Amino acid sequence: MEYDVLIVGAGPAGLSAGIRFKQLCRENNVDLSVCVVEKGPEVGAHILSGNVFEPRALDELLPHWKQEEAPISVPVSSDKFWYLTKDHAVSLPSPFHNRGNYVISLSQLVRWMGMKAEELGVEIYPGFSASEVLYDTNNKVIGIGTNDMGIAKDGLKKDTFQRGRLTLLAEGCRGSLSEKIIKNYKLRELRPAQHQTYALGIKEVWEVDESKHKPGVVLHTLGWPLDHKTYGGSFLYHMKDRQIAIGLVVALNYHNPFLNPYEEFQKLKHHPAIKPLLEGGTVLQYGARTLNEGGFQSIPYPIFPGGAIIGCSAGFLNVPKIKGTHTAMKSGMLAAEAAFGVFNEGLNMETYWDTLQNSWVWEELHKARNYRPAFEYGLVPGMAISALEHYILKGRAPFTLKHSKPDHEATEVARLHSPIQYPKPDGVLSFDVPTSLHRSNTNHEHDQPAHLRLRDPKIPELVNLPEYAGPEARYCPARVYEYVPDEKSQLKLQINAQNCLHCKACDIKDPKQNIEWTVPEGGGGPGYSVIWYSVGGGILTDSKCVAVVLIMIE
Known part of the structure; x- marks a missing residue:
């Protein structure tokens, strides 16, 4: 054609x-x-x-979008920025300037x-x-x-x-x-x-109690649960219909091969400043995607x-x-x-x-x-340089900072680090990967060539496992990669391609760039759709609306 x-x-x-x-x-x-x-x-x-949406480009493209019923109806009502420690949240001046933007x-x-x-x-x-x-x-x-x-x-x-x-x-x-x-x-x-550098964003959409829901509230955080050498932060957006989007973004140039972005996100939801909002709520969807940084x-x-x-x-x-x-x-x-x-x-x-x-x-x-490369020096120096850029230089610095080595090269060998013991999920605020994966509606035709390919099938067992403790089993937020024992009790890499969320983290973070992400058969992958319909004062998801339509036809 x-x-x-x-x-x-x-x-x-x-x-x-x-x-x-x-x-x-x-x-x-x-x-x-x-x-x-x-x-x-x-x-x-x-x-x-x-998403916190800045309508500047849409104003130029479709200037009458408000009259044409664009699904943009919740203006940002407050813009908060916290620095998190394990038990506290310290409020800081927000650098995001979201006035005039929308939560969509x-x-x-x-x-x-x-x-x-x-x-x-x-x-x-x-x-x-x-x-x-x-x-x-x-x-x-x-x-x-x-x-x-x-x-x-x-x-x-x-x-x-x-x-x-x-x-x-x-x-x-x-x-x-x-x-x-x-x-x-x-x-x-x-x-x-320069080379591109990336982050992995992991996100859930929750339905929370109406008394806790404040449409338009936007929150960003730095600090815990990530260590001071790992760049990243969390976000929490109050959308409409009692929905909130909560997520954690982890820069993929982290050093510790034992770090698990998915488990770090599960920890985040138990922070004393965030836990009360989620308690009594329900997770609607889960997903993950890499970001260009x-x-x-x-x-x-x-x-x-x-x-x-x-x-x-x-x-x-x-x-x-x-x-x-x-x-x-x-x-x-x-x-x-x-x-x-x-x-x-x-x-x-x-x-x-x-x-x-x-x-x-x-x-x-x-x-x-200069904001992102400033954090190559750690959290505190990064915040200091960012404040200088934002409040004094305002982007007019006479220099341009460079990014350090590519993300896959930043991964250090396992002997330089200790394993991280993550708490078990409680099934209320934190969940195991299969439970979350079910909420992504991910589906692939099983009888098709695997779209995740190893350039050298020997590298996982000869390099990744002994030198890096098998990091692909942790940086993937969908348990696509697992090391399982064979008939001789030797650990071998198993690829569960049907779980893939299309986040591309494996294509980026594999230490030896041995994993090639290719497209699967069309239509495969996650099926995100949080679209709501009011029926008798209740809220129904798309899947339940099929039953409603059939009843109406009856």
Whole structure:
């Protein structure tokens, strides 16, 4: 199938690009086709609810979004920032400036954006995994190949693909095709840019008692349960309908191979300042995803022959704000305008790079460039440098700090550390991984080739286990990797690919970069959807609404 513009990924960046391109087509009375392919079973299925949203880009893209019933209705009412010790919470001045922002379900927002895109004529195909880049004889990208559907582990394969004249990659953090493009065209060297650095975000959505729920309250924390050498922090957002999103973000350049981000998150929920809010509540959903934290220094040259990289695939997250949706959307809009110029005015995609550098995205990320690398020196020095940047220099420092070694190289050998004993889950506030995994609605077709591949199958037993104590069994938040005894009682790595949350942590953190994350069959993965319907004063989830519909039909 051939299109003028092909977009990989129906997230904020990809949908913004599709909408903006079609807007320009209408304004100029030009008929050009746009296709968006999305590996999730539906738009928004791989995006977990709970987001503090800055509407700047949406104001530019769809200025009448309030009148068009966008699912954005809970303004930030208070903005708190705590430093946590094991037993106390110390209130600090908030550096986040969330006044004018909204607490939203990003999953619901992209669903709404998907409808707006289709109204403009964008074709969206969920359930299709982009598995390979297609090139012409001149090494120019001419489209993507989608993963085979309905093929058994040992079955025959067929070629199916979507071919575009321009291809925009909006796969999100650590996009598999984007990473191949960056390496193939040496895009980091072209800018030049530093390596990317990442964090793992683990999140739950809870329904809490109405007396404890305060729509619009936003809380961020630093400190406990993480040690002073590990960068990270927690967040807690009060959404609508008695829902809160709570999570922990752990930088993946941590040193201790015994650290378990999932278990650290379970500890967080027992803090005396957080526990009372959750008591009596119910967990609705669980999920995890990696985040780009390299910021300004790590953005690669985003243009390649035949297309461009947009959104979190390029790394436009503003780390001190902990926000990347607005910047991702703006990058998609700028890429769409450049793409339209290619078709309508005979220009080239270089205009995307030019307009990006002259946009508020570039200015914002440049001002924030020294926050994340400041914490390479530890929590206290990081807070001091960040305060200097925020309150005095205001992004005008005459220097740019560099990131240290890549995340996988930061992992130290096990003999330098002691194992961490984590408390057993109580089944009320803290849970084991299988229980949480069930709440993610993760599902993969079992009879398909494993999408998590070892470049060298011997490395887990010969290197990772003896030298690093098998860290993949801990950094994965879905128990995809387990060391189990074989018939000779020797520990062997078992990969439970069907558990995969598509967080990409394994692709990033494996000490020897031996794990390759590839896309599974389209439609596989988590199924996030916290959409609520009131029935007789109660609240029902999507799955229960099926029964309601059947009763109404009766």
